[in-house]
Amino acid sequence: MFHKIPKEQNLIVILDDDKDVQFSLDSLLRSVGFTTFIFSSTDEFLTTPLPPQACCMLLDVKLGNVNGLDFLEEMAQRGLTLPVIIITGHGDIPMAVRGIKSGATDFLSKPYKDTVLLNAIADSLEKWRNNQESQEKKKQATDYYATLSQREKEVMECIISGLMNKQIADRLGISLITVKIHRAHIMKKMHAQSLADLVRMSEYLNLHNKEISRYKNK
Amino acid sequence: MRHLSLLFIVLLSLSIFCFTLLPPRHDAFSVLYVIVIFLVSQAASRHVIKLIACLCIGLSVFSFSLVHRDDIVHGPYTRLALSIFAILLVTLLALRNQRITEALAKQKRILAHADRMLTLGYLSASIAHEINQPLTAIRTYAHSGVRWLKKTEPDLTEALHCFGSIEKNSQRAESIIGNIKNLAQKKSGIPEQISVHQIIQESCDILKNEISNKKINVIFNPSGQDIQFCAVRIEIQQIFINILMNAIQAFKESIPNNFIHIRVYDMTDRENFFAIHVVDNAMGFIEATPENIFDAFFSTKQNGMGLGLTICKGIIEAHGGRLIAEHNKLKGAKFIIQLPKHVS
Numbered sequence: 001m002f003h004k005i006p007k008e009q010n011l012i013v014i015l016d017d018d019k020d021v022q023f024s025l026d027s028l029l030r031s032v033g034f035t036t037f038i039f040s041s042t043d044e045f046l047t048t049p050l051p052p053q054a055c056c057m058l059l060d061v062k063l064g065n066v067n068g069l070d071f072l073e074e075m076a077q078r079g080l081t082l083p084v085i086i087i088t089g090h091g092d093i094p095m096a097v098r099g100i101k102s103g104a105t106d107f108l109s110k111p112y113k114d115t116v117l118l119n120a121i122a123d124s125l126e127k128w129r130n131n132q133e134s135q136e137k138k139k140q141a142t143d144y145y146a147t148l149s150q151r152e153k154e155v156m157e158c159i160i161s162g163l164m165n166k167q168i169a170d171r172l173g174i175s176l177i178t179v180k181i182h183r184a185h186i187m188k189k190m191h192a193q194s195l196a197d198l199v200r201m202s203e204y205l206n207l208h209n210k211e212i213s214r215y216k217n218k
Numbered sequence: 219m220r221h222l223s224l225l226f227i228v229l230l231s232l233s234i235f236c237f238t239l240l241p242p243r244h245d246a247f248s249v250l251y252v253i254v255i256f257l258v259s260q261a262a263s264r265h266v267i268k269l270i271a272c273l274c275i276g277l278s279v280f281s282f283s284l285v286h287r288d289d290i291v292h293g294p295y296t297r298l299a300l301s302i303f304a305i306l307l308v309t310l311l312a313l314r315n316q317r318i319t320e321a322l323a324k325q326k327r328i329l330a331h332a333d334r335m336l337t338l339g340y341l342s343a344s345i346a347h348e349i350n351q352p353l354t355a356i357r358t359y360a361h362s363g364v365r366w367l368k369k370t371e372p373d374l375t376e377a378l379h380c381f382g383s384i385e386k387n388s389q390r391a392e393s394i395i396g397n398i399k400n401l402a403q404k405k406s407g408i409p410e411q412i413s414v415h416q417i418i419q420e421s422c423d424i425l426k427n428e429i430s431n432k433k434i435n436v437i438f439n440p441s442g443q444d445i446q447f448c449a450v451r452i453e454i455q456q457i458f459i460n461i462l463m464n465a466i467q468a469f470k471e472s473i474p475n476n477f478i479h480i481r482v483y484d485m486t487d488r489e490n491f492f493a494i495h496v497v498d499n500a501m502g503f504i505e506a507t508p509e510n511i512f513d514a515f516f517s518t519k520q521n522g523m524g525l526g527l528t529i530c531k532g533i534i535e536a537h538g539g540r541l542i543a544e545h546n547k548l549k550g551a552k553f554i555i556q557l558p559k560h561v562s
């Protein structure tokens with residue numbers, strides 16, 4: 001399951017107000033090679049800076065007077081991003097739905113089997129990594145896109161909608177040569193190797209404009 | 219105390235006996251033995267009452283034979299018969315009274331037990347949660363113990379720690395079950411020395427899930443000296459659980475400024491009494507008054523039995539104390555428990 005836990009991502013945060021449950025989780029996670037960071041209350045968690053190795057959080061629903069699900073929403077509002085696995089003593093379906101909607105990656109009910117918990121952690125980490133990657137790509141695309149001029153943005157919109165150079169020139173009322181120059185600049189500024197690359201990036205940017213179509217415009 | 223009353227009864231019987239023998243040697247005084255029986259019946263068991271009745275009849279006959287020894291054949295037998303008849307009648311009444319009192323006490327015990335079972339019903343979800351915690355820890359430690367041992371280089375220290383923790387957590391589960399058993403038992407037990415602070419704390423612990431579900435802030439600062447008094451533990455616990463449970467149920471919303479304030483202090487205007495205030499800022503008495511809430515089967519709750527406060531009042535009054543309800547000044551309800559420090 002965990003063939004190799006990367007050193008830079010091996011810290012699991014445990015937020016549970018029950019000492020015995022905390023320490024048992026700590027023992028189990030350490031036995032498979034993780035390190036742990038234990039908190040008993042949400043206040044304690046919010047006032048302590050997390051080390052960058054933190055990669056996942058196990059969150060109990062009952063934390064004294066605080067509801068773990070409420071806290072999950074608060075975390076999102078505060079911009080605390082970390083994959084969260086909700087653990088509850090008496091999970092019902094509405095609770096699970098709410099947890100997942102608030103961004104939890106998994107939902108376990110106590111007592112759990114070790115393999116179930118560890119699988120949930122492995123899945124969360126994987127999901128998180130994929131998500132992280134696409135987040136990074138999105139950020140990169142946005143940064144590149146910001147360097148384009150207004151005209152180039154217009155041209156790019158047309159390109160990704162599949163218009164040919166000639167159609168673009170007609171549509172924007174510019175010469176074919178200019179379109180070609182813009183096109184070259186766009187490819188360079190967006191660091192795109194191919195048209196497919198450019199289209200993929202535009203997906204992250206949500207650029208697709210339904211108004212523009214290669215066929216309708218004829 | 220007991221010895222004193224016993225001595226008094228013995229002295230009384232003897233003086234009645236002497237009275238019949240003293241001049242003018244009137245054996246009609248034998249009828250006064252009914253006082254002895256009446257007094258005995260206040261405290262003694264049925265066997266003792268019967269025994270004392272026989273003794274009194276014996277004494278009457280004895281004094282009759284002494285008074286009329288000159289002419290025992292022509293003695294006033296009707297008078298003796300009347301005395302004995304009076305003694306028998308009072309004994310019978312005393313026995314009957316005792317039976318009814320016992321039956322009543324039994325009914326009260328059954329009712330108190332039913333009320334405790336009802337409380338356990340309310341608490342079932344919390345109890346399940348409370349037992350689930352150590353169970354979760356046990357299972358997790360068992361798994362991690364195996365993992366530490368199965369490593370290429372087994373870590374015995376860690377594994378031993380797991381086994382120790384399994385033991386510790388099974389004790390935790392056991393003690394929760396022990397608490398439930400105590401609440402569920404039929405007998406109410408014998409009086410013992412009780413610390414007020416401790417029993418309030420224990421009751422809050424039993425209800426801690428209910429309290430946190432409603433986000434209630436329980437303010438109980440046991441400042442000053444703890445008060446010790448003698449009572450049946452489970453009965454006193456039932457008082458606090460019922461009153462706290464009512465307060466918890468009176469909160470309709472889970473919001474952070476919900477509170478229950480508990481205060482214990484010596485009463486200045488009543489010597490040897492102490493008082494406990496339980497104040498909440500919930501909805502207060504709606505469709506109820508501070509008077510009628512103590513009526514049996516009065517409840518404003520959908521599935522309430524309306525017995526909680528009736529039983530609390532009964533227990534407190536049996537201990538020689540008082541239970542009072544009031545509207546709290548701003549919002550909510552206030553319950554005042556007054557109890558004597560030394561209950562005989």
Ligand SMILES: Nc1ncnc2c1ncn2[C@@H]1O[C@H](COP(=O)(O)OP(=O)(O)OP(=O)(O)O)[C@@H](O)[C@H]1O
Pocket residue numbers: 336460464465466468498500501502503504506511512516517518519521522523524525526527528550551
């Ligand atoms: N703290 C409180 N705040 C508001 N109302 C209360 C409070 N305590 C008691 N009451 C009122 O008194 C009534 C009687 O209480 P009692 O404990 O005798 O019965 P119950 O709680 O309704 O039912 P049971 O205790 O048998 O489950 C309640 O129904 C409620 O209306």
Ligand SMILES: [Mg+2]
Pocket residue numbers: 460463464526527
């Ligand atoms: Mg009640």
